[in-house]
Amino acid sequence: MRVNQVAEGPADGEVVVLSGSIGSNLSMWDPQVGPLTSAGYRVVRYDPRGHGRTPVPDAPCTLADLGGDVVELLDTLGVERAHFVGLSLGGMTGMWLGIHEPDRIDRLVLCCTSPRLGDPPMWEERARQARTQGMAAIADASIQRWFTDEWRARHPELAREYHHMTAATPAEGYAACCHAIGSMDVLDDLPKIAAPTLVISAADDPATPPAGHGERIAEAVPGARLEVVPGAAHLANVEQAAHVNELVLGHLGAVR
Ligand SMILES: O=C(O)CC1=CCC(=O)O1
Numbered sequence: 001m002r003v004n005q006v007a008e009g010p011a012d013g014e015v016v017v018l019s020g021s022i023g024s025n026l027s028m029w030d031p032q033v034g035p036l037t038s039a040g041y042r043v044v045r046y047d048p049r050g051h052g053r054t055p056v057p058d059a060p061c062t063l064a065d066l067g068g069d070v071v072e073l074l075d076t077l078g079v080e081r082a083h084f085v086g087l088s089l090g091g092m093t094g095m096w097l098g099i100h101e102p103d104r105i106d107r108l109v110l111c112c113t114s115p116r117l118g119d120p121p122m123w124e125e126r127a128r129q130a131r132t133q134g135m136a137a138i139a140d141a142s143i144q145r146w147f148t149d150e151w152r153a154r155h156p157e158l159a160r161e162y163h164h165m166t167a168a169t170p171a172e173g174y175a176a177c178c179h180a181i182g183s184m185d186v187l188d189d190l191p192k193i194a195a196p197t198l199v200i201s202a203a204d205d206p207a208t209p210p211a212g213h214g215e216r217i218a219e220a221v222p223g224a225r226l227e228v229v230p231g232a233a234h235l236a237n238v239e240q241a242a243h244v245n246e247l248v249l250g251h252l253g254a255v256r
Contacts (some may be wrong), residue, residue: 019090050173123182
């Protein structure tokens with residue numbers, strides 16, 4: 001599927017693809033664009049299937065579908081090889097790419113994500129809630145996982161914007177990606193990832209805490225390094241943007 005994308009930064013810069021969480025759109029990466037483009041990278045961010053301005057698929061999708069969308073995006077842009085930074089569902093997509101499309105991925109950053117998350121019935125129930133209770137109810141719960149209480153209290157306007165982002169996501173698009181998460185399990189294939197990999201976990205992330213999620217990825221991907229960011233819940237790239245940007249830039253710019 002052809003995804004909605006925005007490319008910013010120098011046209012001849014190394015390409016960094018940014019891929020986000022279920023219930024988000026490409027604006028969740030706003031805090032990363034300035035620092036990355038200023039450092040000379042060409043930043044490509046996109047809306048996953050059924051999110052933002054990317055069409056809703058007519059059937060539940062799989063992680064392979066989401067990874068295939070990134071390959072199509074790279075082909076469309078004429079990009080042979082890119083760095084990939086993914087958070088949550090975006091990180092799952094990044095792991096799939098590292099496993100199945102190693103020639104297309106340079107350096108990999110896997111942020112607040114998991115090699116297997118919950119079980120299929122849990123995600124089918126989330127999809128059912130999206131369809132029957134509506135996306136505002138999904139957004140009410142998401143915002144609690146995405147940000148700490150302290151951050152929401154200090155940034156009520158921004159919290160409202162992120163709530164709106166999820167509430168505006170089509171229920172069928174959200175449900176399609178619930179299926180992709182519920183049906184994915186990449187744990188046994190992680191040792192196949194050859195890309196230099198940075199794993200970022202957030203200390204206060206209730207959805208994909210370091211233990212059992214980021215730690216598992218870092219243990220299984222050869223040579224991977226884990227960084228745990230304090231003072232952030234699931235959307236650590238927003239809540240601790242400066243820290244995450246420093247880690248990402250350090251990893252992408254590391255001496256080869
Ligand atoms: O449930 C959430 O909102 C957290 C999450 C799990 C996978 C993902 O993309 O976001």
